[in-house]
Amino acid sequence: MEQLLLRGTLTLFLYGIWVTWLWRLDHVFMIDDNPAIGEAIGLLLSGLGLLVWIVWSLAHWK
Secondary structure (H helix, E strand, O other): OHHHHHHHHHHHHHHHHHHHHHHHHHHHHHHOOOOOHHHHHHHHHHHHHHHHHHHHHHHOOO
């Protein structure tokens, strides 16, 4: 039961981080007419890396 609660809390925390990254990426494209492409690519790659880490950690949870 404690492990399930910990896993649920961790999942919600990681999901919150992922939503924040998506919001930030959207914010970059919405504010400027000509956004800094390097920042956008960096945020996208970081977000994808975070998503892979979340999926991997949840798949290998013991």
